[in-house]
Amino acid sequence: MSELLTKLSSNDCEIEKQFPMNRYITLKVGGNAEAVVYPRSIIEFTNILNNVYESGVNFLILGAGSNTIIQDAGFNGVIISTKKLRNFTISGNFVHAECGAMLSTIMKNTVKENLKGFEFAAGIPGTVGGGIFMNAGANKGEIKDVVEEVTIWHGGKVRKLHRNELSFEYRKCHLPEGSIITNATFSLKVGNKEQSEKNIKEYLEYRNITQPVNLANTGSIFKNPENIAAGRLLEELGLKGSEIGGARFSELHANFIVNGGNAHASDVIELIKKAQKMALEQRGITLETEVKIIEQS
Numbered sequence: 001m002s003e004l005l006t007k008l009s010s011n012d013c014e015i016e017k018q019f020p021m022n023r024y025i026t027l028k029v030g031g032n033a034e035a036v037v038y039p040r041s042i043i044e045f046t047n048i049l050n051n052v053y054e055s056g057v058n059f060l061i062l063g064a065g066s067n068t069i070i071q072d073a074g075f076n077g078v079i080i081s082t083k084k085l086r087n088f089t090i091s092g093n094f095v096h097a098e099c100g101a102m103l104s105t106i107m108k109n110t111v112k113e114n115l116k117g118f119e120f121a122a123g124i125p126g127t128v129g130g131g132i133f134m135n136a137g138a139n140k141g142e143i144k145d146v147v148e149e150v151t152i153w154h155g156g157k158v159r160k161l162h163r164n165e166l167s168f169e170y171r172k173c174h175l176p177e178g179s180i181i182t183n184a185t186f187s188l189k190v191g192n193k194e195q196s197e198k199n200i201k202e203y204l205e206y207r208n209i210t211q212p213v214n215l216a217n218t219g220s221i222f223k224n225p226e227n228i229a230a231g232r233l234l235e236e237l238g239l240k241g242s243e244i245g246g247a248r249f250s251e252l253h254a255n256f257i258v259n260g261g262n263a264h265a266s267d268v269i270e271l272i273k274k275a276q277k278m279a280l281e282q283r284g285i286t287l288e289t290e291v292k293i294i295e296q297s
């Protein structure tokens, strides 16, 4: 690890050592990462990926950290953050974006250009890379509907995958194991700015009254199982408002766990396990997490 950090420092990379991940991820829990590296260009990003890959050091890519839980013990390795890879351009109906571009910013700018298709992203606080990895979706749309091409780094090589080569499912994109998304191109349609703005306003108003937008959270905790929404199931199991330590299932939307201010990752994980046990024992339903809980190596 120290050899890798020396190499990255000598290449003038921006690094923060022993970074408290509760300051990074949206749920505001988690211990220190040994190091967080912030590439400032795609070339630097792929160079860092190559260096980290060759070193054999454990690593994790993070965008906005809005769908990730880091445990209290922290992260043993390097986090490569895409927060400084936010550039994108709009050319005709196409958007060419770096992986750290925020979905909401692309949405606002494409609507301004009279393009439609990105309104699904209203209220999703994630990046292009995290969005594609998760096949993020809401408001009757998913990112898969607009992805045209994805550029990936995979085992030291960079290549492009056309939409026909990608397979998406509910909150999942099947990429070759270990792929890192560096860029993406989206294909949108000519739209009506006023109509899109009206739709977005409605989507956000609905979120504001149905989701705990003022408390730290990480979006939906569980994927919806077949035949019932996860939130409804959790409510029926009596878990709405149920708490462990500083974490609780939101009173507003049971599929959100909120951090009352002093939650530990262990509180959140205990709540998740409690709900999974109750769902299985009382209803025979396996609840799969949507949020990514980073296991310690």
Ligand SMILES: Cc1cc2nc3c(=O)[nH]c(=O)nc-3n(C[C@H](O)[C@H](O)[C@H](O)COP(=O)(O)OP(=O)(O)OC[C@H]3O[C@@H](n4cnc5c(N)ncnc54)[C@H](O)[C@@H]3O)c2cc1C
Pocket: 026, 060, 061, 062, 063, 064, 065, 066, 067, 068, 082, 099, 123, 124, 125, 126, 127, 128, 129, 130, 131, 132, 133, 134, 135, 136, 137, 138, 179, 180, 181, 182, 213, 217, 218, 219, 220, 292
């Ligand atoms: C208030 C709130 C509301 C939300 N609402 C929704 C919603 O309506 N619909 C929805 O789908 N989600 C929702 N989410 C969840 C989350 O915003 C999305 O999953 C989002 O796409 C995650 O993006 P991110 O950049 O934050 O990903 P991160 O949390 O940073 O990463 C998520 C996963 O993607 C991987 N990853 C990130 N970047 C890359 C990359 N460049 N290449 C390869 N892998 C990568 C990470 O390693 C990790 O496994 C919500 C979250 C919050 C906090």
